[in-house]
Amino acid sequence: xxxxxxxxxxxxxxxxxxxxxxxxxxxxxxxxxxxxxxxxxxxxxxxxxxxxxxxxxxxxxxxxxxxxxxxxxxxxxxxxxxxxxxxxxxxxxxxxxxxxxxxxxxxxxxxxxxxxxxxxxxxxxxxxxxxxxxxxxxxxxxxxxxxxxxxxxxxxxxxxxxxxxxxxxxxxxxxxxxxxxxxxxxxxxxxxxxxxxxxxxxxxxxxxxxxxxxxxxxxxxxxx
Amino acid sequence: xxxxxxxxxxxxxxxxxxxxxxxxxxxxxxxxxxxxxxxxxxxxxxxxxxxxxxxxxxxxxxxxxxxxxxxxxxxxxxxxxxxxxxxxxxxxxxxxxxxxxxxxxxxxxxxxxxxxxxxxxxxxxxxxxxxxxxxxxxxxxxxxxxxxxxxxxxxxxxxxxxxxxxxxxxxxxxxxxxxxxxxxxxxxxxxxxxxxxxxxxxxxxxxxxxxxxxxxxxxxxxxxxxxxxxxxxxxxxxxxxxxxxx
Amino acid sequence: xxxxxxxxxxxxxxxxxxxxxxxxxxxxxxxxxxxxxxxxxxxxxxxxxxxxxxxxxxxxxxxxxxxxxxxxxxxxxxxxxxxxxxxxxxxxxxxxxxxxxxxxxxxxxxxxxxxxxxxxxxxxxxxxxxxxxxxxxxxxxxxxxxxxxxxxxxxxxxxxxxxxxxxxxxxxxxxxxxxxxxxxxxxxxxxxxxxxxxxxxxxxxxxxxxxxxxxxxxx
Numbered sequence: 001x002x003x004x005x006x007x008x009x010x011x012x013x014x015x016x017x018x019x020x021x022x023x024x025x026x027x028x029x030x031x032x033x034x035x036x037x038x039x040x041x042x043x044x045x046x047x048x049x050x051x052x053x054x055x056x057x058x059x060x061x062x063x064x065x066x067x068x069x070x071x072x073x074x075x076x077x078x079x080x081x082x083x084x085x086x087x088x089x090x091x092x093x094x095x096x097x098x099x100x101x102x103x104x105x106x107x108x109x110x111x112x113x114x115x116x117x118x119x120x121x122x123x124x125x126x127x128x129x130x131x132x133x134x135x136x137x138x139x140x141x142x143x144x145x146x147x148x149x150x151x152x153x154x155x156x157x158x159x160x161x162x163x164x165x166x167x168x169x170x171x172x173x174x175x176x177x178x179x180x181x182x183x184x185x186x187x188x189x190x191x192x193x194x195x196x197x198x199x200x201x202x203x204x205x206x207x208x209x210x211x212x213x214x215x216x217x218x219x220x221x222x223x224x
Numbered sequence: 225x226x227x228x229x230x231x232x233x234x235x236x237x238x239x240x241x242x243x244x245x246x247x248x249x250x251x252x253x254x255x256x257x258x259x260x261x262x263x264x265x266x267x268x269x270x271x272x273x274x275x276x277x278x279x280x281x282x283x284x285x286x287x288x289x290x291x292x293x294x295x296x297x298x299x300x301x302x303x304x305x306x307x308x309x310x311x312x313x314x315x316x317x318x319x320x321x322x323x324x325x326x327x328x329x330x331x332x333x334x335x336x337x338x339x340x341x342x343x344x345x346x347x348x349x350x351x352x353x354x355x356x357x358x359x360x361x362x363x364x365x366x367x368x369x370x371x372x373x374x375x376x377x378x379x380x381x382x383x384x385x386x387x388x389x390x391x392x393x394x395x396x397x398x399x400x401x402x403x404x405x406x407x408x409x410x411x412x413x414x415x416x417x418x419x420x421x422x423x424x425x426x427x428x429x430x431x432x433x434x435x436x437x438x439x440x441x442x443x444x445x446x447x448x449x450x451x452x453x454x455x456x457x458x459x460x461x462x463x464x465x466x467x468x469x470x
Numbered sequence: 471x472x473x474x475x476x477x478x479x480x481x482x483x484x485x486x487x488x489x490x491x492x493x494x495x496x497x498x499x500x501x502x503x504x505x506x507x508x509x510x511x512x513x514x515x516x517x518x519x520x521x522x523x524x525x526x527x528x529x530x531x532x533x534x535x536x537x538x539x540x541x542x543x544x545x546x547x548x549x550x551x552x553x554x555x556x557x558x559x560x561x562x563x564x565x566x567x568x569x570x571x572x573x574x575x576x577x578x579x580x581x582x583x584x585x586x587x588x589x590x591x592x593x594x595x596x597x598x599x600x601x602x603x604x605x606x607x608x609x610x611x612x613x614x615x616x617x618x619x620x621x622x623x624x625x626x627x628x629x630x631x632x633x634x635x636x637x638x639x640x641x642x643x644x645x646x647x648x649x650x651x652x653x654x655x656x657x658x659x660x661x662x663x664x665x666x667x668x669x670x671x672x673x674x675x676x677x678x679x680x681x682x683x684x685x686x687x688x689x
Binding site for chain 1: 528529531532533534535536537538540541544545548549622626627629630632633640643644647653654657660661664665668669672
């Protein structure tokens with residue numbers, strides 16, 4: 001019986017269900033990333049501003065996300081949003097909110113670091129040409145910073161993808177959650193199913209993440 | 225006619241399809257100071273690095289004391305103890321003190337007695353007026369001081385040849401003279417055999433017994449120093465000297 | 471927010487706190503050991519072993535801890551390897567952390583500049599001497615920021631142990647919420663507990679990072 005375990009992946013519409021679960025993980029990761037990167041860029045630019053209070057607030061925002069594990073973050077959003085703010089979103093959108101806030105925090109620090117490593121002379125040259133502050137960032141500083149932050153940005157994306165594995169704790173129907181259901185439903189017929197299903201999901205995550213992290217590494221090596 | 229130490233024969237080197245050194249031929253006699261001159265990108269530094277086994281070469285041969293060097297890492301590792309090299313960026317080891325930097329190779333590579341080397345190192349440091357800095361870390365030194373230590377570090381191995389790769393190029397102008405004087409002194413007092421890559425024409429004119437003028441990886445001239453600066457053979461060298469405007 | 475609720479939960483939280491600390495400590499030490507070994511194998515390009523190590527590092531880095539734990543905890547017994555939840559947690563954390571640490575150390579070794587290596591070679595050093603006196607001391611100093619980030623990351627990852635019912639901090643809080651329906655108080659305590667662990671560690675490591683960097687490079 002043991003060697004037939006792999007068939008659990010293809011019995012009924014199991015494969016389709018797993019893929020639908022994976023798609024849920026992917027779109028949540030993608031939407032969170034888009035929102036988080038945009039907000040993070042704004043926060044990062046603001047962290048180079050002259051206002052001490054603004055810098056402090058954004059720094060505290062970042063440190064909060066540095067300290068709170070993502071598991072805890074998901075529970076915070078899951079319990080507190082409906083209770084304190086009477087917001088009743090689906091679990092998927094709550095996850096997007098939690099992830100986007102987390103990505104914004106992490107990316108703001110990446111953007112700040114990259115902006116600060118653009119040489120001072122570039123800023124002065126831009127100002128000497130009569131660019132406004134916004135133009136300076138838009139045409140000179142952010143494009144140069146972008147090159148420096150690209151590997152860190154890709155690595156952040158791989159982390160977000162990996163972190164979608166946690167979504168099962170707030171009952172999002174993502175790939176691991178679907179996997180668990182398949183294992184339980186087929187336990188009689190496929191006693192070794194658990195090995196194949198989790199093994200398959202392990203490989204799925206690797207297939208999603210490995211190309212991205214290899215890409216980030218090759219960019220870093222080229223920049224050296 | 226003094227003894228020949230180094231001889232380079234038909235040396236060619238490529239980076240991929242791009243040939244950086246074309247048919248390099250020259251020899252170096254004991255006590256001679258050879259200066260490599262030429263515009264940026266002419267292959268001077270590459271040639272110098274090749275002579276210390278830091279770059280490999282496709283074909284041609286290098287002879288040391290008349291013996292052909294077998295270009296494998298082991299041979300070079302042993303030979304480097306006889307061919308010292310000083311770099312533009314000093315490259316002292318930042319985690320070691322001045323004295324530790326100097327002792328490292330003689331003690332660990334050459335397995336010489338530490339106390340003897342230490343005595344020698346102190347004398348060498350005194351010679352470059354750095355005797356008070358033995359316990360200092362590189363971070364505490366100015367560029368000029370770092371470069372003096374780097375020279376001492378190479379000399380402490382008692383090399384037969386010294387290679388200097390643009391050693392004053394990253395120094396502040398007021399530091400340049402001091403370092404050049406050390407090299408001049410090395411030639412006059414110790415008759416050290418040297419190959420020098422530099423962009424400082426005053427210095428080259430003063431110290432060079434022989435000049436190799438390179439462009440695009442080719443030797444255009446191999447001329448005695450005095451003659452090169454007074455009356456270069458090629459038009460390119462003449463233009464180069466005029467452009468340097470010293 | 472009810473302070474009596476918080477006060478009453480303190481002893482239970484203290485237990486979870488202690489377990490989180492222990493699991494983190496073992497996980498971090500184990501990860502550093504695995505990471506150092508793996509990075510040395512890769513540095514010296516030991517045949518066969520280095521290919522296996524590369525595969526391990528890529529697998530460990532590019533898959534989530536949660537699925538690694540599920541595999542260890544639920545799938546391994548099927549092939550006859552049964553481990554307690556705590557052992558699974560530690561093995562999983564070290565599998566993950568070792569890969570991250572290896573990557574960090576290798577990054578440090580690769581960060582040692584070409585000119586420092588040329589300079590060592592020019593002094594006639596053998597490859598072993600070059601590694602011992604130039605590449606390792608500087609490379610470890612260069613990998614300090616990665617080490618710091620990994621340590622903080624691993625401590626936070628122990629929260630994932632809650633899914634295989636290891637009674638660490640997060641699991642403790644969830645249990646209490648399940649029993650008494652006091653999510654505000656218990657989540658507040660949970661966040662504070664992580665802050666108490668992580669803030670001193672972040673401060674300490676940042677200080678240490680500066681010291682090491684200054685010791686090795688003077689800036």
